[in-house]
Amino acid sequence: MAEQEEKTESIKRTGRFTLYARRFMRRPSAVAGLVILLLLVLWATFGGMLTHWNYEDLDFASLGVPPNSDHYFGTTDGGGDLYAMVVRGLGRSLTIAFLSSILSTFIAAVYGVGIAYFEGLTEKVGMWVLDMLLVVPSTLLVAILVRSAGGTSGWLWLTIGLTIFGWVGLARVLRTITMSIRERDYVRAAKFMGVRPFTVILRHLIPNLGSVLVINTVLGVVSTVSAETTLSFLGLGIKAPDTSLGTILNEGQSVIVTQPWVLAIPAAVLIILAFSVQMIGDGLRDAIDPYSRSAGKAA
Amino acid sequence: MLRYVAKRIANYCVMLFVAITMTYFLASAFMDPRSNYMSRNPRPPMDSINHALDNANINDQTPVITRYVRWLTGVVTRWDWGKAPDQSSVGEAIVSRMGASLQLVTLATVLSIVIGVSIGVYTAIRQYKWQDRVLNSIATFIFVIPPAVLAVAVVFFAIEVNTVAGSRLFYVTGLHSYQGENFGLWFLDFLQHLILPTISMTLGGAVGYHLTQRTYLLDEMNADYVRTARAKGLTLNQAIRRHALRNSLIPTAQSVAFSIAGVFTGATVTESVFAINGLGRYFVTTIGQNDINGTVAIAAFSGVCTLVGALLADIVAAWLDPRIRLN
Numbered sequence: 001m002a003e004q005e006e007k008t009e010s011i012k013r014t015g016r017f018t019l020y021a022r023r024f025m026r027r028p029s030a031v032a033g034l035v036i037l038l039l040l041v042l043w044a045t046f047g048g049m050l051t052h053w054n055y056e057d058l059d060f061a062s063l064g065v066p067p068n069s070d071h072y073f074g075t076t077d078g079g080g081d082l083y084a085m086v087v088r089g090l091g092r093s094l095t096i097a098f099l100s101s102i103l104s105t106f107i108a109a110v111y112g113v114g115i116a117y118f119e120g121l122t123e124k125v126g127m128w129v130l131d132m133l134l135v136v137p138s139t140l141l142v143a144i145l146v147r148s149a150g151g152t153s154g155w156l157w158l159t160i161g162l163t164i165f166g167w168v169g170l171a172r173v174l175r176t177i178t179m180s181i182r183e184r185d186y187v188r189a190a191k192f193m194g195v196r197p198f199t200v201i202l203r204h205l206i207p208n209l210g211s212v213l214v215i216n217t218v219l220g221v222v223s224t225v226s227a228e229t230t231l232s233f234l235g236l237g238i239k240a241p242d243t244s245l246g247t248i249l250n251e252g253q254s255v256i257v258t259q260p261w262v263l264a265i266p267a268a269v270l271i272i273l274a275f276s277v278q279m280i281g282d283g284l285r286d287a288i289d290p291y292s293r294s295a296g297k298a299a
Numbered sequence: 300m301l302r303y304v305a306k307r308i309a310n311y312c313v314m315l316f317v318a319i320t321m322t323y324f325l326a327s328a329f330m331d332p333r334s335n336y337m338s339r340n341p342r343p344p345m346d347s348i349n350h351a352l353d354n355a356n357i358n359d360q361t362p363v364i365t366r367y368v369r370w371l372t373g374v375v376t377r378w379d380w381g382k383a384p385d386q387s388s389v390g391e392a393i394v395s396r397m398g399a400s401l402q403l404v405t406l407a408t409v410l411s412i413v414i415g416v417s418i419g420v421y422t423a424i425r426q427y428k429w430q431d432r433v434l435n436s437i438a439t440f441i442f443v444i445p446p447a448v449l450a451v452a453v454v455f456f457a458i459e460v461n462t463v464a465g466s467r468l469f470y471v472t473g474l475h476s477y478q479g480e481n482f483g484l485w486f487l488d489f490l491q492h493l494i495l496p497t498i499s500m501t502l503g504g505a506v507g508y509h510l511t512q513r514t515y516l517l518d519e520m521n522a523d524y525v526r527t528a529r530a531k532g533l534t535l536n537q538a539i540r541r542h543a544l545r546n547s548l549i550p551t552a553q554s555v556a557f558s559i560a561g562v563f564t565g566a567t568v569t570e571s572v573f574a575i576n577g578l579g580r581y582f583v584t585t586i587g588q589n590d591i592n593g594t595v596a597i598a599a600f601s602g603v604c605t606l607v608g609a610l611l612a613d614i615v616a617a618w619l620d621p622r623i624r625l626n
Contacts, residue, residue, distance in 0.1 A: 128310075128314070131314060132314045132317055132318050133318075134605070135314055135315060135318040135602040135605050135606060136318050136319070136321075136322050136598045136601065136602050136605075137560075137598075137601050137605075139567070140322075140582065140594070140597065140598055140601070141322065141325065141598075143582075143586045144322070144325055144326050144329050144330060144586065144594060145325070145329055147329055147330050147586055147589070148329050148330065148331055222443050225445065226443075226445040226446070229445040229447055229448070230445060230446060230447055230567075230568055233445075233447035233568065233571075234447075234567060234568065234571055234583050235583065235587065236583065236586055236587075246445075246447060249447055249448065249451060252451075253451055253454075253572065256451070256454060256455060256458065257458060260455070263451060263455065264455075267448045267451065267452065270444075270445055270448055271443070271444055271448065274443035274444065274445065275440065275443050277443075278439060278442075278443045282439075
C-alpha cells in the first residue's frame, strides 16, 4: 500500500492547463484556426512593409487596375492600393474586435457575477437594467455614439461603443451560471468569514467561470468583427481617411461588375478571419468542457 | 394568466420609456444637426440656422432638458414625433417605409424558421452521421460570415447568372419596377426583385434556427423522460416525435416570437445592398443627416417591436409550459 502511494507521488501530475492545451492540440481544425489567425495577425502587423504603397496614397496613373506586380491586389476606383488598404483594414478590424471583446467580457463578468452574488433587490434591479439595455438595438446606439467622431479617432469610439453596448447579453448568461456557483460551500465559507464581497467575486466566483469567459471572449471576436463590418459597411463606423474591411466592402459594392477584386479580396479576408476564430473557439470549448453537447451552437 | 400578462405589459412600458429617454439624451449629446448648416457653402445666416433648428426642436443652444420636455409633450399629447433637420415630419417618413420593410421581411422570416427548424431536427436525429457533419459545417461557415459579405456575395452571383443567361432574371435594386396594370406581370416583377434579398436574409436566419434547434433537441433527447419512454417500448423515432421534439420546440417558439424584434430593423444591411427604401435604410439616413428626432423615433419603434416580441415569447412560453403558468 505504502509502495503504491510512493509510486503515485513520483508520477508527474498533469496540470489543468496542460490538459486543456493537449486536448486543444488534438483537434486539427482548432490548430489550423490558430495557425491561420497567427498568420493573419503577423500579416496585419508587418504586411504593410511588403509594398511601397501606403493605404492613404492615391496612384493616379493606375485607377481601378486589376491585381498586378506593383499593386498586388489591384487598385480602387480612386487609385488607392488595395493591398495596403486591406492590410490596414485587417489591422483595424482585429484591434477593434479583440479589444472590445476582452473589455466587454470583463464588464459582463463583473456585472453579471456581481448581481448574482448580492441576490435579492440588487439582482432584480440589475436584471431589469440588463433587459432595459436590450430594448433598443445596440447597432443603433453604437451608430449614434460614433456619429460625431472624426476619421482618426473613429476606431476608438467604435471600440468604446461596441464595448459598452456589447456586454449585456453575456452578463445575463453569466448571472445564470453564477446562480449555481454562489451556493457552493467555499463561497459561503468565504462570505461568513467576512471576506469583502468584491474579493469573493474576484477570487472565488470569476475564476470558476474562467472557461466560459475564455470561450466567450474568443467567440465574441467573431460577432464583434461582424458588427464592426456591418457598421462600417453602412458608412456608420470607420470613415475615411481611416479604413477597415467593412469600409472597403462598401467601396467595392458600387464597382461590383467592373472591379470585382475590390469586393472579393476583403470579403475573402473577412471570411478567413471569422472562420479561423470560430474554429479556435470551438476547439477551446471542446478542450475545456468536453461533455458540452452544444458544439456549433450560436455564441 | 391575465394578471401575469398585465404585469409584464406594465413592466415593459416602464422599460420602453427609460430606454427611449436614454436614447434621446444620447442622440442629443452625440449628434450635431448644426453642422449640417455650418458646412454649407455659402453658409446661411446664423439667425436662419437657429430658426430652422428651433423649428425642429433640435437647437443645441436650448438646454437639452427643455428640448426633451417639449419633445415628450409633443409625442404624448399629439403623437408628433418631431421633425427632421430639413423640416419634414419623422412620423410620416416612418409610416411610408413600413410597407416596404414588411414586404421584404415577412417571406424571409417565415422561410428562415421553416427551413432552419426542419434542418435542425433532421441533423439532431442524425447526430454525428455524415448528413449532420456536412450540414453543420456549412451552417457554421455561413454563420460566421458577416451579413454584409453574404448580401454582397448574393448580388455578385446574381449578376453572373444574369450575364450567363443573357437577360435580366434577377433585379438587384428596389422592390418594384413594373409600371403597368397587369397583376400577373406585376407579381412576377415583384418576385424577381424579392428573390435575392430573401435569399440573403434567409441564409443568415435559417442557419441560426438550425444550430439552436439542433442543440435544444439534442439536450432533450438525452433527458431522462426520453429514456423512460424508450424503456416503455417506444421506438427512438416515436420517443423523439412524441416527447423530445415537443419540449425542444418551446425555446424555439420563444425565439420565433422574439424575431418580431428584428422584423423592421434587422434588414438594414439587406436594404442598403439592394437599395430598398425600408426602415433599416431610413435609420442609416437619419444618422447620416444628424436627424435626432428621426433616430429616436426609429429607436422607439424597434424598442416597441422588441418588447412585443418579448411579450409574445412570454405568452408562448406560459402557454406551452405549465410550470411557468402555475408560478
